Amino acid sequence: MAGRKQFDVDEALRGAMLVFWRWGYSEASIDRLTEGTGLGRGSLYGTFGDKSALFRKSLERYAQTYHPLYEQALSGPHSSPGAVVAAYLGVTLNRIADPDVPDGCLLTMSAAQLPALDAEGQAMVRAMIATLRGMLEQALRAAGAGEREAAELALCTLATNKSLAVLSRAGFSGEELSTVAAVAAR
Amino acid sequence: MAGRKQFDVDEALRGAMLVFWRWGYSEASIDRLTEGTGLGRGSLYGTFGDKSALFRKSLERYAQTYHPLYEQALSGPHSSPGAVVAAYLGVTLNRIADPDVPDGCLLTMSAAQLPALDAEGQAMVRAMIATLRGMLEQALRAAGAGEREAAELALCTLATNKSLAVLSRAGFSGEELSTVAAVAAR
DNA sequence: CGCATCTTGGAACGATCAGTACAAGATAGT
């Protein structure tokens, strides 16, 4: 009991993000979220609002944490469009290999479970995918890809990113995921 | 009320399969399953057992329905490994475009939601993925691919298959999905 | 017809769900 918050909001948000990450939206019950954040129900609802709002804030935190990694990887200079793809997927592979953060990817998991989200959540997921796609396309053009090639490669790289998350979730090894990424960057 | 079953078991199973397909395991409530199959609760449980068993039977029916399509597409003869990949992904694209069967793919969705399944369900999903992978590898070897190339391409084609389902679920157009498939078969 | 067997819909179960209410405790300003 306290008069000032007894937890770090961002750290709690990270905990919530990991729960959504691990379990997906439907299976991320409030009980699991309280356990994952270390907060009581009162603090959870008082700070973040309902489950849907907490999910969206988790998505935002996800973006704040990981988009810079992708941006940096894409910022170049790159010798070829293939190098851009390799750099992008390299970030994904590193993330999947991170022992602090279990396999999978909040965004991808969300994309696969859109029917479980409400309208606001769905819109945010779609918007984030569009953002990543735009970042990729721009970097590919900067690396010398033509308009058409940039669009095509951005789409396919996004696709590979999604497949890496799903395969990781399905138990494929890091070596196998690396192979998939390497072929995509070829 | 009846003494003999008043519904077709296989047709009911198809209905259940579509519900799991559309909603994923967690969001496929018994109410949705009774609506999707047209059965009452008593008939559902009496015929198929609990939700987990119904899911596994839906997976079996899925395999019985769609594996032959993939087998036929893979049966060749094919002029090159790339043709095998194109044939395989063509089946997936056709399935996604089928208006009778909403976008997405039960198996892929299941792979992305493994934590929601019990041990038996998880094992069956993994086994089905392994089966498809084996089918692909064999067909690729038959099309002249080397041992290493066959393994690599089978893995990547499986990856593309998964990504197609996720992207479709995320609202990407049929044209975009075709592009992804075409690049993968290149 | 009479009886056993099976099917069926609906009622009901305990568990869990997301979300709310609130009293008790801790702080900050005065």
Next chain:
DNA sequence: ACTATCTTGTACTGATCGTTCCAAGATGCG
């Protein structure tokens, strides 16, 4: 130190979850 304000844990709500139970009705066999 007093008070207003905020935070926190817990008890609680109504809804929904998966599941079980059962009486009523339909069938097949003698």
